[in-house]
Amino acid sequence: MQSHGPKRVYTPQSLEFWFNRLENDWAESFSAGQLEEGRRIYRDGEVRELELTDKDAIVHRRIEKRDEYAVIEWDSDGLSVRSSSTNLDLARALAVAGLHEIEELVADEISPLPETDVRTQGPAANGHNGHGPAAGNGATGVAAAVRGALEQSSSRPLLLAFKTKTVGLTFQAFWQEADGKTRHPALGLAAHANGNGHVTSAERAKLIGLAAYARKAHFHYQQDTSVYVLESLVEIPNFLKSVLPAWRRMFNVELDDRSTNLTSGTRTLDIEAVAERSAGAPAGGRGDETRLNLRWIFRAGERMLTDTEVSALLKREGAATILPNLGIVALAPEKWASFKAWRDNVEETHRHGATDEALSPYLIFSLFNDARLKLTLSPEMEVWRQRVLAADAAERTLPEILRPYQKRGVEWLAHLCDVGCHGLLADEMGLGKTLQVISLLASRPVPEAPSLIVCPASVVPVWREEIAKFFPHLAVEVLKTGHDFTTGGNSVIWLASYTQLRKHRELLAKQEFGYAVLDEGQFIKNPDAKITQTCFALRARHRIVLTGTPLENRQLDLWSIFRFLLPGLLGSRTAFEGALNGDRNGTLDRLRAQLAPFILRRTKKEVAQELPPKVEMDLLCPMTEVQRADYAKICAEGLERLGDDVGAAMREKSFGFLALLTRLRQTCCDPDMLPWRKSPLSDSGKITLLVEKLSEIVGNGHKVVIFSQFVMLLERVREAIAAQFPDLPRHELTGMTLDRLKPVQAFQNTPGAGVMLVSLKAAGTGITLHAADYVFLLDPWWNPAVEAQAVDRVHRIGQTNTVFVYRMVTAGTIEERIQALQEQKKDLFDKLVGGLGGDFDLSQHFTSLRGLVQLTQQVEQESPVERELETYTVD
Numbered sequence: 001m002q003s004h005g006p007k008r009v010y011t012p013q014s015l016e017f018w019f020n021r022l023e024n025d026w027a028e029s030f031s032a033g034q035l036e037e038g039r040r041i042y043r044d045g046e047v048r049e050l051e052l053t054d055k056d057a058i059v060h061r062r063i064e065k066r067d068e069y070a071v072i073e074w075d076s077d078g079l080s081v082r083s084s085s086t087n088l089d090l091a092r093a094l095a096v097a098g099l100h101e102i103e104e105l106v107a108d109e110i111s112p113l114p115e116t117d118v119r120t121q122g123p124a125a126n127g128h129n130g131h132g133p134a135a136g137n138g139a140t141g142v143a144a145a146v147r148g149a150l151e152q153s154s155s156r157p158l159l160l161a162f163k164t165k166t167v168g169l170t171f172q173a174f175w176q177e178a179d180g181k182t183r184h185p186a187l188g189l190a191a192h193a194n195g196n197g198h199v200t201s202a203e204r205a206k207l208i209g210l211a212a213y214a215r216k217a218h219f220h221y222q223q224d225t226s227v228y229v230l231e232s233l234v235e236i237p238n239f240l241k242s243v244l245p246a247w248r249r250m251f252n253v254e255l256d257d258r259s260t261n262l263t264s265g266t267r268t269l270d271i272e273a274v275a276e277r278s279a280g281a282p283a284g285g286r287g288d289e290t291r292l293n294l295r296w297i298f299r300a301g302e303r304m305l306t307d308t309e310v311s312a313l314l315k316r317e318g319a320a321t322i323l324p325n326l327g328i329v330a331l332a333p334e335k336w337a338s339f340k341a342w343r344d345n346v347e348e349t350h351r352h353g354a355t356d357e358a359l360s361p362y363l364i365f366s367l368f369n370d371a372r373l374k375l376t377l378s379p380e381m382e383v384w385r386q387r388v389l390a391a392d393a394a395e396r397t398l399p400e401i402l403r404p405y406q407k408r409g410v411e412w413l414a415h416l417c418d419v420g421c422h423g424l425l426a427d428e429m430g431l432g433k434t435l436q437v438i439s440l441l442a443s444r445p446v447p448e449a450p451s452l453i454v455c456p457a458s459v460v461p462v463w464r465e466e467i468a469k470f471f472p473h474l475a476v477e478v479l480k481t482g483h484d485f486t487t488g489g490n491s492v493i494w495l496a497s498y499t500q501l502r503k504h505r506e507l508l509a510k511q512e513f514g515y516a517v518l519d520e521g522q523f524i525k526n527p528d529a530k531i532t533q534t535c536f537a538l539r540a541r542h543r544i545v546l547t548g549t550p551l552e553n554r555q556l557d558l559w560s561i562f563r564f565l566l567p568g569l570l571g572s573r574t575a576f577e578g579a580l581n582g583d584r585n586g587t588l589d590r591l592r593a594q595l596a597p598f599i600l601r602r603t604k605k606e607v608a609q610e611l612p613p614k615v616e617m618d619l620l621c622p623m624t625e626v627q628r629a630d631y632a633k634i635c636a637e638g639l640e641r642l643g644d645d646v647g648a649a650m651r652e653k654s655f656g657f658l659a660l661l662t663r664l665r666q667t668c669c670d671p672d673m674l675p676w677r678k679s680p681l682s683d684s685g686k687i688t689l690l691v692e693k694l695s696e697i698v699g700n701g702h703k704v705v706i707f708s709q710f711v712m713l714l715e716r717v718r719e720a721i722a723a724q725f726p727d728l729p730r731h732e733l734t735g736m737t738l739d740r741l742k743p744v745q746a747f748q749n750t751p752g753a754g755v756m757l758v759s760l761k762a763a764g765t766g767i768t769l770h771a772a773d774y775v776f777l778l779d780p781w782w783n784p785a786v787e788a789q790a791v792d793r794v795h796r797i798g799q800t801n802t803v804f805v806y807r808m809v810t811a812g813t814i815e816e817r818i819q820a821l822q823e824q825k826k827d828l829f830d831k832l833v834g835g836l837g838g839d840f841d842l843s844q845h846f847t848s849l850r851g852l853v854q855l856t857q858q859v860e861q862e863s864p865v866e867r868e869l870e871t872y873t874v875d
Helices: 012-021 032-043 088-110 142-150 189-195 201-216 236-248 257-262 307-315 333-351 361-365 379-389 404-418 433-443 457-470 498-503 505-510 530-536 555-565 573-582 584-598 625-642 646-652 654-669 685-699 711-724 741-749 784-791 814-835 849-853 864-870
Strands: 007-009 047-052 056-063 066-075 078-083 158-165 168-176 183-185 220-222 227-230 252-255 266-268 270-277 292-300 321-323 327-330 374-377 423-425 451-455 476-478 493-497 512-518 539-546 614-621 703-708 730-733 754-759 774-777 803-810
Touching: 012 047, 012 088, 032 088, 047 088, 056 088, 066 088, 078 088, 158 201, 158 257, 168 201, 168 236, 183 189, 236 252, 236 257, 252 257, 257 327, 270 333, 270 361, 270 379, 292 307, 292 361, 307 321, 361 379, 361 584, 374 379, 404 423, 404 433, 404 539, 423 433, 423 555, 433 457, 433 512, 433 539, 451 457, 451 498, 457 476, 457 493, 457 498, 493 498, 498 505, 498 530, 530 555, 539 555, 555 573, 555 584, 573 584, 614 685, 625 654, 625 849, 646 654, 646 849, 654 814, 654 849, 685 703, 685 711, 685 754, 685 774, 685 803, 703 711, 711 730, 711 754, 730 741, 741 754, 774 784, 803 814, 814 849
Parallel strands: 007 047, 158 252, 266 327, 270 374, 423 539, 451 493, 451 512, 476 493, 512 539, 614 803, 703 754, 703 774, 730 754, 774 803
Antiparallel strands: 047 056, 056 066, 066 078, 158 168, 168 183, 168 227, 220 227, 270 292, 321 327
């Protein structure tokens, strides 16, 4: 998903209108040129504002100091475009960009599907042909002519002088005089110099025979040098052993001493990397001054290759190569792949900030360090590696407010800074990652440069309040339009939203920071997004990423995070994905060992013993007759339209596939969410059951937080609560809430019972709701990490009561299948942060669309209470 950042104005009704329209193929309404220019406008982020109504869409952009707009109307007669521009193609291109923005908006708001990312590569081939100096139709009659020529005393012997070259086995032809020592070139311009050009008919027959035999043996004649070359390294050994003896009966043959090296075929080379401290790094300096120099040694047995020989080998990318003093040599494909991956890492590192040949020492942990290559560390580098791996025993003065595990987190971050590395603090939500980082910046400042903390816009006030509360002496500036990082001097801590940072990208090349911290690091999970590229451009002495959800859908999320933290450590994106596809299990094993020194992950269960228990239950909800009828109808129509193959539907009809799943999930929640229905609250079995549960909970004075992906569903729940509990305090937090702190503080501080309605999208960052002790999740989510992040708004440090979490799942439906996938994704997430996991692809779990979506008849009538008891779990 691109990160463009236009202003978006819309209502739920307009979103619904365009959701339905985009099920149709709109591209056919535009020319190829309009589509291409529209995609460019969209890709370059030129759209400034998008305004949707339930009748039309208005797309604004500003180009060359003038405003332009296009109005897209889509009624029963089709799609039409009006514009302020007199250029029809430009107007329609702007409409194309607007439609792309609408698709992104719809996907942002309702898409539950993980992205898939599919890539293809095509093979390339080339060939060449060579020709000798003699024309003819092959060797017909040549052998007889040559034998006849040899019997004529007037014929001079034809000498073939073979030499071993890097390009292949070569020979030149000479006429040999009677003294056995004098020779004259037999071919080319030199053959005609000094009166040597005259040949007898017998000698001409020899030359014709030579051309025919050379052509048959696949030698190619080079006109400019008068040399025959056999380039095929597969054919050279066979020629020397089998064909050359027959040539000796017709020609004199002279072999150089090195030709015998070619007869044994291809010899496999060994390769070894020797890691040393760069000569430019001061001895005894700080760990972050250590620099790496990697020296590669190529061996044939005990003999080391010279620099010239290595250069020749690398030009052929490790493939079979003639090294005249050794013969035919090659690197094993897997060793070449590892060496090439390392070389690409080096080039990538230099492209992104390295100013000399010396490299960061963390690269010794890179993927190249596996069984395919031998790595030798110099004594100094081995000491450094052990420092990285060893527990930090340094005495550090840290604030007393820190809990023991938080002190350990600060010490771990400081330790990585001391050894010149950078880390991912992946503590579970609610364990105080913010406080740990502020404590690090206060206790281990970098006086010569300011620091930068990047976070979602909603979290900027949280960082500012935390700094003011615990470290009021620290200077803080919030990045806004017009700033240039010079305000406040080198000791200031800059707070920037991801959007503001992207807007100030042009300033980053001129500024180096002491610390660069990315909060909610999953914001850079897409390496192609503009904000991710902006973060990659940051230059800082120390880099830190904070996230409780480092993996959301794919291992590529993790690659992007470490591309920021430790460029080159995981190789190139292509190589990383290729390694996973080629040997997933082996690659994951290497990743676990490789990343372990740079990830710190603690769960609340492990370190926050003072936290009360968390009780989680799946509350299976009944369906009303209205829900059941709508579900069956939508399911039947979807199967007829999409077929039964999940993979084909996702690839070929992805928007229709998404629309089907969304409609089914809306039906499970509340049929009133369907555009063709206007239903009373009683038609929703889920809302009815929720109200029943709330009666007892709020009656006993408890506070409740209710989460949903659908803002429309929260509005219906608010209506139901207002009707049943008119005096109950109600608070709301969605993406449309401008002042997030106001409803949160009101909910937290109001005594007695209360209800907070929160959209999952708004719950991800920056809020604390531990005044509640009951949580309801109205609709299952594809990603358990997102759901857990929401729950952790309640179950976090400061909570004193047992927290009860109810997942409301409509029995026998798509929601129940999603719950099963939730558990699988949770396993993947746990494997990642504790040792990595695998990609999530819906088609890997379901091949039959019918099996994914169809209502299971036998469980329709089960009691929700009975099913609730069966799924009771305690954390």
